[in-house]
Amino acid sequence: MELPKLCVTLFVLVAFFSSHAATQAAPSNSNLxxxxxxAEFNNVKFSDVPVNPNVEFHxxxxxxxxxxxxxxxxxxNGxxxxxxxxxxxxxxxxSSIKSQKxxxxxALSLGxxxxxxxxxxFDPSSVDSWVSNAVSSLTKIIKEYNLxxxxxxxxxxKADPDTFAECIGRLIKTLKGxxxxxxxxxAPFDDDDVQRHYLALWKSYGHLIDYVNFQFYAYDKGTTVSQFINYFNTQSSKYNGGKVLASFISDGSGGLSPQNGFFTACQKLKSQQKLHGIFVWSADDSKANGFRYEKQSQALLAIHH
Structure with a gap:
């Protein structure tokens, strides 16, 4: 009679550890x-931008x-x-681009x-009034545009980090709820004041934030592959548990450019299971070169993500 009991106990332990392991976010690549x-009013349309069917495109x-x-x-005032x-x-x-693809x-970006x-x-007069105004005004825009x-x-x-964290955190929580x-x-970048505000938000409401569009292109132009990887690892540890995306600016004005090794860096992150996705600022600038780096980025993400 003892043996089945032991088996049941082992089974329960195995099941417990399996489910526990599953809740720990394992590092993984994504095709995002x-x-x-x-933003730049140069007549770029959604339909101008190439969309690879094998990526998740935002x-x-x-x-x-x-x-x-x-x-x-x-x-x-929100x-x-x-x-x-x-x-x-x-x-x-x-509606048209979403029905076609x-x-x-x-999504829409704030600020x-x-x-x-x-x-x-960012300069609210009070947290409550800002959140109330923001929820109603953004809900209207989001529904009108079907975002x-x-x-x-x-x-x-102009507001302190805690006020920013509370306003934005409550806004996200309410809109999701x-x-x-x-x-x-x-979308933070590596500036002391900026980071203070976003890290306060992350500390209180990080569990509601799906992606960190870190502006790696705000680092110096001429950033090397190894510097980029270091920056990526540093920011990933600051936004601990967050899906930090790799990024470039398509006018080549800062950071690690596609011409100088951005895709090499992404391949390296991918091999380490750390490539949560790529974002680009911006389609407005990329229009001039025919979106060549958008095509390359998506091709890289689409392969065995």
Missing amino acids: FREYIG FILSFAIDYDTSSSPSPT KFNVFWDTENLSPSQV SNVKV GDSVGGGSAY EGIDIDYEHF NGVISVASI
Whole structure:
């Protein structure tokens, strides 16, 4: 009689450890490709950009900004407006690309670098009013455009890190909880003030953030492959447990460029099971060279991801 009991005990232990192991996020590669679009108003359309059927493809509309010229004294009160090229990137064009390409999702990015001739600041008057305004204004835009996600790309701050963390964290939590979005990402870069804000957000709400669109192109132009790998590992440890994506800027103005070894670095990350995806800033600039590096990026991601 003892033997079956022992077997049952072993079975339970094996089952426990198997399920426990499954919950530990094993490093893995992904076939995710993301591209920002619409900030530079040079008539780029979704249909211009090549989409490989074997990747998961996210367009990120740039930008929705909480800049409300009618309000006084604070124009950054959570009332978001669309600041991308709506003539070429309209709700009907979102519907069209998604119906043609079943692997495409579309998100919008919040903030960006500048608005109205000055920096786009994160400067809420209170957490509660900002979150309330942001939830209602963004829900309206997201539903009108039939979008799946939001990306957080604030780069200038008048509020402290805890206020930023609470506002953005509660926004993501509410939009996900309401079923308005299924995907959330953040887009930090290696600047002390920027990192303080995003790491505070990550600490409190990282479990709700699906991807870290780290702006590796904000490092110096002429970054080498080994430097890029070091930067990638450093940021992956800061955003611990996060899916940090590799990135390049298509005008070649910074970071490790596709011409100088970006794909070599990606192959290396892939061999180490660390390539969670690639994103590009931006389709607007890539239009000039026929999106050659978008094609290359997606081809790399599509192979045995």
